[in-house]
Amino acid sequence: MNSYLSILKIVLHGRGGIKILVATLASFAFSISVILCTFGLMDGFDHLLKSGLRHSSGDILITSQRGFFILGDRLKQEIETIKPKAIASVIQTEAFALHADKSRGVLVRGIESESFSLATGLSLKIAPGGMAIGSVLAKDLNLKVGDFLALTLGRGNDSNEALPSVKQFRVDQIVSHGIYQKDLRFVYMPRLDLAELLGVGEKINLVVLAVESAAIALKDLAPIEEARQKLRYEMSSEFLIKPFWGEYAFLIEAVKVEKFSISLILQLIVVVAVFNIMAFVIYIMEKKAQDFFFLRAVGLSLGSLMKFWLVSIVLIWAISCTLAHFLSEIFNWSLHNLSFLQIPGEIYVLSSLNVRLNATAYVTVYFVSLIWVMIASFGGYWRLRRRPIIQGLRQEFS
Amino acid sequence: MSLIQLTKVEKTFGKTKVLRGLNFSIEEHELVAIRGASGSGKSTLLYLLGGLDQPTSGQVIIDGKNLSDMGDEELALFRNATVGFVFQFHFLLPSMTCRDNILLPARIGGKDLKAIEKNCQVLADHLGVTHCLDKFPFEISGGEQQRINIIRALSLRPKILLCDEPTGNLDSVNTEKVATLLKNLAHDYGTTLLVVTHDDRVAAHFPRKIVIEDGQIIG
Numbered sequence A: 001m002n003s004y005l006s007i008l009k010i011v012l013h014g015r016g017g018i019k020i021l022v023a024t025l026a027s028f029a030f031s032i033s034v035i036l037c038t039f040g041l042m043d044g045f046d047h048l049l050k051s052g053l054r055h056s057s058g059d060i061l062i063t064s065q066r067g068f069f070i071l072g073d074r075l076k077q078e079i080e081t082i083k084p085k086a087i088a089s090v091i092q093t094e095a096f097a098l099h100a101d102k103s104r105g106v107l108v109r110g111i112e113s114e115s116f117s118l119a120t121g122l123s124l125k126i127a128p129g130g131m132a133i134g135s136v137l138a139k140d141l142n143l144k145v146g147d148f149l150a151l152t153l154g155r156g157n158d159s160n161e162a163l164p165s166v167k168q169f170r171v172d173q174i175v176s177h178g179i180y181q182k183d184l185r186f187v188y189m190p191r192l193d194l195a196e197l198l199g200v201g202e203k204i205n206l207v208v209l210a211v212e213s214a215a216i217a218l219k220d221l222a223p224i225e226e227a228r229q230k231l232r233y234e235m236s237s238e239f240l241i242k243p244f245w246g247e248y249a250f251l252i253e254a255v256k257v258e259k260f261s262i263s264l265i266l267q268l269i270v271v272v273a274v275f276n277i278m279a280f281v282i283y284i285m286e287k288k289a290q291d292f293f294f295l296r297a298v299g300l301s302l303g304s305l306m307k308f309w310l311v312s313i314v315l316i317w318a319i320s321c322t323l324a325h326f327l328s329e330i331f332n333w334s335l336h337n338l339s340f341l342q343i344p345g346e347i348y349v350l351s352s353l354n355v356r357l358n359a360t361a362y363v364t365v366y367f368v369s370l371i372w373v374m375i376a377s378f379g380g381y382w383r384l385r386r387r388p389i390i391q392g393l394r395q396e397f398s
Numbered sequence B: 001m002s003l004i005q006l007t008k009v010e011k012t013f014g015k016t017k018v019l020r021g022l023n024f025s026i027e028e029h030e031l032v033a034i035r036g037a038s039g040s041g042k043s044t045l046l047y048l049l050g051g052l053d054q055p056t057s058g059q060v061i062i063d064g065k066n067l068s069d070m071g072d073e074e075l076a077l078f079r080n081a082t083v084g085f086v087f088q089f090h091f092l093l094p095s096m097t098c099r100d101n102i103l104l105p106a107r108i109g110g111k112d113l114k115a116i117e118k119n120c121q122v123l124a125d126h127l128g129v130t131h132c133l134d135k136f137p138f139e140i141s142g143g144e145q146q147r148i149n150i151i152r153a154l155s156l157r158p159k160i161l162l163c164d165e166p167t168g169n170l171d172s173v174n175t176e177k178v179a180t181l182l183k184n185l186a187h188d189y190g191t192t193l194l195v196v197t198h199d200d201r202v203a204a205h206f207p208r209k210i211v212i213e214d215g216q217i218i219g
Helices: A002-012 A015-057 A073-080 A113-120 A135-140 A180-185 A191-198 A222-234 A244-297 A302-337 A359-386 A389-397 B042-049 B072-081 B098-109 B113-127 B142-154 B172-189
Strands: A060-064 A086-099 A102-111 A130-134 A148-153 A165-175 A186-190 A206-210 A239-243 B004-013 B016-026 B031-036 B057-062 B083-086 B160-164 B192-197 B208-213
Touching: A002 A015, A002 A244, A002 A302, A002 B098, A015 A113, A015 A244, A015 A302, A015 A359, A060 A222, A060 A244, A073 A222, A086 A113, A086 A191, A102 A113, A102 A135, A102 A148, A102 A180, A102 A191, A113 A206, A130 A135, A130 A148, A130 A180, A135 A165, A135 A180, A165 A186, A165 A191, A180 A186, A186 A191, A222 A239, A239 A244, A244 A302, A244 A359, A244 A389, A244 B098, A302 A359, A302 B072, B004 B042, B016 B042, B031 B042, B031 B172, B042 B057, B042 B160, B042 B192, B072 B098, B083 B142, B098 B113, B098 B142, B113 B142, B142 B160, B142 B172, B160 B172, B172 B192
Parallel strands: A102 A186, A130 A165, B031 B192, B031 B208, B083 B160, B160 B192
Antiparallel strands: A060 A206, A060 A239, A086 A102, A086 A148, A086 A206, A130 A186, A148 A165, B004 B016, B004 B057
């Protein structure tokens, strides 16, 4: 340890040495954090999109080609074959929301708060005569809890009695799914209220199922796909059975492809970081090679030199990784708190972005960076090791 | 047994044979000058004795140990503890003060710095370079640099002091001073001294002279 510190003191002696080391650490940390943040953004997008979709759709959605249907015993039995964690009966219809001088096309969902919350994880408590609306819609129509919002609903086209009806509802709750379009369009109200307005009685037109507990973040989509296929086998072809991601499957697939493409582009950043490390090594070789050869002449062994190299590289790497982690955290905090970093949800689907990094991402990025830093610095070490001491002394001090 | 024993030592660089079957021995506490013209192989011989290089063939035995049989770790320890080097180009590291330069071998060897610094302070007083200790090498004269170099070489009280043209860069006054100094210090420290030189005035200070020409001992 004492010997290591002595050599380090020699290497870092002079202001230039410390400055270039700090610059190397900063640039390497920055490069690692850029890679981490990019992967984190991709994973965050994927996670937010999926959890947002789950919050509105549960795990599986069942609709009928005939429109409305009754969730009878037979249908329930077929659904029970996959042992769902929750089942929610929903009526879903389109409407216009009117407030002040503005109107918006919305998707009204008639739900039973408890079962729907269990099936989706979206916490809803709506009293009769009340409604819950998406956060973007509330902002758009300048609504707050306690305000009234009028809905124009169609009642079919059988007779004059089926003309559109307009009714006001109290805003009981403002909810956020995390998906811009859903926060702009979704309106929830008690199923009985909506059934009465539409005159559909006990009929529904959507069943929402939770295959896994909605409170737990999904790591794997396979169980849901498996359950969907089982239901497909059990249920009549009249019913359409879709997984929650079906609506945005193209987007999730696009993120996957983009993640791969960006990981290729990020190699450029890795190369820049490697150049920085090589520049540091070249600096050390140019400025400090004579010191190293002299140290060898007065008793520094190759083993000690190797130890010094390894410890230095691991330290550079570890400090850079720690700094990179903090930089990523700062970026994530900025994404949530700085207004100029908020993304336009109407373009990017999500209302906000999040850096989400799991252990695999950290291990992959950190391990690859360690390999790179070792490769980039090995040349310098090998040059010192390969050259005979006396040749090095004569050349470096000549 | 002799402290230094060379048997049929040869050294080749590419196709050039620099040393051709050298045989000699040096006893403990001996003061020896190795003389020869430029390119005669005297410096190469010194580096072989100091474990900085290996012979192409033959044996270099120091204190009963064959240097060719030593691994890198053992050789590094030998260079640190058994020999001290005084080079023509003083090899004082420009980024460090003279004091740090002197303590460098002790730091590498993991020695007790306080005790060694105390000894070096006494030596610096004796050689009249105390005022140089906290200066950088470029801030002191050539003669002072060489005296710092000598203090560093003696800092760990080595058994053998190897000097490669120690007066090569000095004027005649300093040459005389350094030669006398080396002789006296070797005597005081009980060190075996080998000085490579092409200067007859320097060689004249030492009782034994080995003359090398074209890689062979001729006298």
